[in-house]
Amino acid sequence: MNGLETSATSTSSRAEEVFQEHRQGVLARTDRLMAVLMVAQWLFGIVVALTLSPYGWEGRIKTPHVHVYAAVLLGGAISSLPVALALTRPGWLGTRLVVGVAQMLWSALLIHLTGGRIETHFHVFGSLAFLAFYRDWRVLLPATIVVAADHLVRQLFWPESVYGIANPEWWRFLEHAFWVVFEDTVLVIGCLEGVKEMRAISQRTAEVEALSNREKEKSAELDRALHKIQQSQEALVRAEKLAAVGQLAASVGHELRNPLAAVRNANTYITKKIAGQGVGANLTDPKIKQFLTVIDREVSVCTKIIADLLDFARERAPVIQPCPLRPLVDDAIAVLPESKTRIVNAVPEDLPVPSLDRDHFRQVLINLLQNAVEAIPTDRDGEVVIRAEASEGELWRIIISDNGSGIPEEIVGKIFEPLFTTKSKGTGLGLAIVAGMIKAHKGSIRVDTRAGEGTRFTIELPSQPVFNAA
Amino acid sequence: MQFTQSSLLERLREQPQVAATPKRMGRVCCDFRHLVRRRMGVGMPDSISRRLRWVWGVAGGALWATAVAGGVVLLWRYASTPGLIATPPSSWPAESTIVRASDRATVVMLAHPHCPCTRASMTELAVLMSRLRDRAVAHVLFLLPQGAATDWEKTELWRRAAAIPGVTVHSDVAGVEAARFHAATSGQTVVYDGAGQLLFRGGITGARGHEGDNAGVERIVSLVGSGTADRAESSVFGCPLQDPLAGAAIVNQGEP
Numbered sequence: 001m002n003g004l005e006t007s008a009t010s011t012s013s014r015a016e017e018v019f020q021e022h023r024q025g026v027l028a029r030t031d032r033l034m035a036v037l038m039v040a041q042w043l044f045g046i047v048v049a050l051t052l053s054p055y056g057w058e059g060r061i062k063t064p065h066v067h068v069y070a071a072v073l074l075g076g077a078i079s080s081l082p083v084a085l086a087l088t089r090p091g092w093l094g095t096r097l098v099v100g101v102a103q104m105l106w107s108a109l110l111i112h113l114t115g116g117r118i119e120t121h122f123h124v125f126g127s128l129a130f131l132a133f134y135r136d137w138r139v140l141l142p143a144t145i146v147v148a149a150d151h152l153v154r155q156l157f158w159p160e161s162v163y164g165i166a167n168p169e170w171w172r173f174l175e176h177a178f179w180v181v182f183e184d185t186v187l188v189i190g191c192l193e194g195v196k197e198m199r200a201i202s203q204r205t206a207e208v209e210a211l212s213n214r215e216k217e218k219s220a221e222l223d224r225a226l227h228k229i230q231q232s233q234e235a236l237v238r239a240e241k242l243a244a245v246g247q248l249a250a251s252v253g254h255e256l257r258n259p260l261a262a263v264r265n266a267n268t269y270i271t272k273k274i275a276g277q278g279v280g281a282n283l284t285d286p287k288i289k290q291f292l293t294v295i296d297r298e299v300s301v302c303t304k305i306i307a308d309l310l311d312f313a314r315e316r317a318p319v320i321q322p323c324p325l326r327p328l329v330d331d332a333i334a335v336l337p338e339s340k341t342r343i344v345n346a347v348p349e350d351l352p353v354p355s356l357d358r359d360h361f362r363q364v365l366i367n368l369l370q371n372a373v374e375a376i377p378t379d380r381d382g383e384v385v386i387r388a389e390a391s392e393g394e395l396w397r398i399i400i401s402d403n404g405s406g407i408p409e410e411i412v413g414k415i416f417e418p419l420f421t422t423k424s425k426g427t428g429l430g431l432a433i434v435a436g437m438i439k440a441h442k443g444s445i446r447v448d449t450r451a452g453e454g455t456r457f458t459i460e461l462p463s464q465p466v467f468n469a470a
Numbered sequence: 471m472q473f474t475q476s477s478l479l480e481r482l483r484e485q486p487q488v489a490a491t492p493k494r495m496g497r498v499c500c501d502f503r504h505l506v507r508r509r510m511g512v513g514m515p516d517s518i519s520r521r522l523r524w525v526w527g528v529a530g531g532a533l534w535a536t537a538v539a540g541g542v543v544l545l546w547r548y549a550s551t552p553g554l555i556a557t558p559p560s561s562w563p564a565e566s567t568i569v570r571a572s573d574r575a576t577v578v579m580l581a582h583p584h585c586p587c588t589r590a591s592m593t594e595l596a597v598l599m600s601r602l603r604d605r606a607v608a609h610v611l612f613l614l615p616q617g618a619a620t621d622w623e624k625t626e627l628w629r630r631a632a633a634i635p636g637v638t639v640h641s642d643v644a645g646v647e648a649a650r651f652h653a654a655t656s657g658q659t660v661v662y663d664g665a666g667q668l669l670f671r672g673g674i675t676g677a678r679g680h681e682g683d684n685a686g687v688e689r690i691v692s693l694v695g696s697g698t699a700d701r702a703e704s705s706v707f708g709c710p711l712q713d714p715l716a717g718a719a720i721v722n723q724g725e726p
Contacts, residue, residue: 053586053679057656059713060615065586066548074541081534098531105538112545115590116680158550160676160705164683 011206018209019202023135026198028090030133034099035086037130038079041106045071048113067113078105093138096131100139103127104146125183132187135194140184148177248309251419255305255427259298266291308429311363312418318357318440325351325398328358329386332365341373341382341402351388354396354461360437367430368400368457374423375404375455396443396461403454412449549677552705553655556580562666563650568609568640572664575606575694579674580648581631582656583612583623585709587679591657592627594674596634598687605694606661608634611642613656613711648711656708661690669693673706680707 049071055062082102085095107124114120124147131139151173154162163172269291326347333343369384376382384402407415414420416435421428438445443461562570570576579595581588592610599608610631612623623641632639642648651660661670670693676684686704693699 052589055584056586057582057584057709059613059711060618061713062584066545067586070541070545074538074545077534077537077541081531105542108542109545112549112680115586115593116677116682118682154546158546158677160685161546161550161680162676164676165685165688 007210011203011210014209015199015203015206018205019199022198022202023195024091026133026135027096031086031090031095031099033133034096034103034130035083038083038086038099038102038106041110042071042075042079045075045106045110045113048110052114070109071113075106075109078102078109093136096134096136096139097142100131100141100143101146103131104143104150107147108150124180128180128183128187132190135191135198137188137191140187140191144177144180144184147180148173151176247419251428252305252309256302259301262298263295266294305427308427308433311433312429312436316360318360318437320355320357320441322353323356323358323361324353325388328362329365332362332369335366336369336373339373340378341376341384343369343373344383344385346385347388352390354390356441356461357437360440364434364437364459365400367434371430372400372402372404372455372457375402375406377405394463396459396463398459398461399456400459401454401456406451406453406455407447407449408451412447415447416445549680549707551678551707552673553657553708553710555673555703555706556652556654556658556660556671558651558653558660558668558671560668562662566647566650568611568647570662570666571607572666574604574664575602575669576662577602577606577608577690578651578660578662579608579610579631580642580651580653580656580658580711581610581612581627582709582711583614583625583627585627585656587675587708588627588656589630590675590679590681591659591673591708592630592634593681594684594687595631595637595659598674598690599634599636601687601691602636602694604636606636608637610637610639611647612639613645613648614641614643615713616644645711654711655706656711658706658708658711659686659690661693663694668702670699670702670704672704673708674704675707678707 046068049065049067053065053067056065079102082095082099085092085098089095104124104127107121107127110123111117111120128140128143131143151162155168155170155173159168160166162176270288273285273288326345326349329345329347333345336343365386369386372384373382376384382403384400387399387401388397389399390396411420411422416431417428418432419428420432435445438459438461441461443459445457445459447455447457449455562576568576568578577595577598579591581591595608595610599606612625612628612631614623628639631637640647648654648658651658653660655673657673657675659670659672659674660668663669670686670690672686672689674684674686674690676682684704685701689699689701689704693702
């Protein structure tokens with residue numbers, strides 16, 4: 001048996017299961033409904049008896065009418081078993097067969113209590129329709145038998161009570177039963193169609209369930225695959241981190257090795273001089289002074305490398321406070337070493353005061369300005385311009401543009417990566433630090449560059465509370 | 471030995487407290503439940519338990535069927551048992567205060583104003599009068615027993631009878647007219663022709679308080695129309711017109 005056949009068999013068996021559940025539910029619900037109907041008919045019968053025939057009379061003497069006893073006792077007896085079965089054995093075949101019998105007995109009793117009114121005879125046909133709620137044609141069988149038996153027995157013993165004449169034809173009970181059978185025929189067809197529909201619904205339900213299960217399995221497989229991908233990604237990230245740590249260690253080692261080598265050479269020379277001349281050594285040797293300067297300069301380089309590294313690694317949360325931008329730019333320009341490049345602070349004096357971390361942004365501006373200055377070839381004059389614009393409710397923009405040599409297209413995508421540098425003496429952390437700090441401000445930075453014409457960095461910060469300049 | 475109320479109370483206090491205290495009631499209920507569970511086979515092996523439940527189920531079903539069938543049969547018998555049928559005078563009683571029609575048939579119905587079974591007789595009287603049209607007039611005499619309250623007879627039945635075209639209603643004080651027509655059962659109907667000769671006696675319902683086709687109506691229509699019918703009488707169903715033990719032997723009992 002192949003997989004397709006197995007699946008079809010399983011769907012059929014599930015469809016049968018759903019059908020049985022549905023059918024049992026319908027039967028149990030109808031049993032309960034009929035139990036309520038039985039009690040309601042009992043109460044109605046008592047009310048009818050008390051209203052229409054409360055007393056029987058003999059001259060001036062009245063006694064409770066037989067109909068009252070019949071409604072209370074016979075009605076109670078008729079309803080008792082179907083109600084008990086509906087409560088204790090809902091859905092059982094015997095329960096609904098008893099209900100069918102009892103319902104027809106109620107028709108007979110109500111017809112009797114209402115004085116044989118023709119209108120009450122409709123109760124018979126209404127009851128059959130009620131019984132059809134079971135969608136089980138077998139229930140109609142005992143009900144019809146009760147109707148036929150009622151007419152047959154009365155025809156045999158009390159013919160006038162039902163046919164109005166003393167000697168009816170023998171087949172008269174069949175004439176009455178015929179109309180019941182006529183309705184039965186319609187109801188049986190309805191029951192069979194109902195069952196057919198229930199089966200069709202069950203089949204569809206089973207198919208939908210099967211589809212849903214298959215979808216669930218697929219979804220679970222996708223989840224598992226996604227989980228594996230996540231695990232792979234995490235492993236990759238870990239590996240990248242390890243690689244980055246290794247790269248960082250190598251880069252830092254490389255960057256520190258050169259200045260430390262210079263420091264060691266200078267130190268060796270000075271040590272030899274002191275060792276060769278003893279305690280009274282003459283330290284006026286101009287090379288000693290030169291080497292001490294070298295030591296100081298290279299130690300500064302080492303300090304800067306370590307400071308950049310710490311800035312990159314610390315990732316301190318920004319302390320947001322109102323910070324006028326123009327003075328901050330002036331402050332950053334002042335830190336830069338002397339050069340031929342003209343640096344123009346074009347931040348408007350009346351620019352509203354942004355809220356940002358002053359130290360972070362000072363570092364951002366220093367790094368970007370230093371890069372811009374260094375991007376300008378030494379053989380010509382250059383210009384770096386810092387502009388800013390803002391309006392209430394919109395993004396802040398700080399633009400730093402230069403007319404340097406631009407950034408080659410192939411490396412422009414890597415400039416914000418840590419440890420990426422094109423300088424002979426760079427750590428590759430400057431722009432990475434800038435990107436990290438701007439990200440901490442929930443802002444963004446983008447770069448527009450054209451080879452030989454210059455570069456423009458645009459920082460965009462989200463709208464923040466704006467303070468008027470003092 | 472005589473007991474005063476206080477001495478009785480003292481004696482009752484002296485009795486051991488075996489009355490149905492809540493605790494004792496609880497034990498009784500528990501015992502009863504235990505008995506029922508044991509009878510139903512609870513706690514017994516499955517096969518025995520099933521068999522016992524089946525036996526109890528069949529017994530219960532049979533009991534129910536017997537009770538219901540018995541009740542239905544009793545009700546049928548009650549509904550189909552006729553009352554006392556009158557043997558009225560073969561000629562119109564001269565002493566009657568009711569004016570007999572000389573040019574058509576006269577229908578007289580004796581009725582108990584409170585009898586619920588007579589409601590069906592009124593329905594059938596309406597049917598009868600609509601079928602007879604102007605070939606008959608009808609009088610309905612409602613019993614007003616001696617000593618009854620004023621308007622005792624003016625019931626819903628009175629109003630229904632009065633509303634039937636061709637019907638005149640009368641109070642039959644002390645049942646004098648009922649006695650003249652020898653009527654003993656509510657719904658008793660007698661029909662006399664224009665010459666004052668008795669055409670029909672009996673009831674016009676098929677069973678007690680039961681509307682619908684019946685032999686009485688058919689026979690009256692036939693007798694008034696053609697002067698012939700298979701029989702000139704029918705069973706009468708209704709409440710007795712007289713108090714128990716008050717009547718004289720003026721009637722026959724059972725089927726005519």
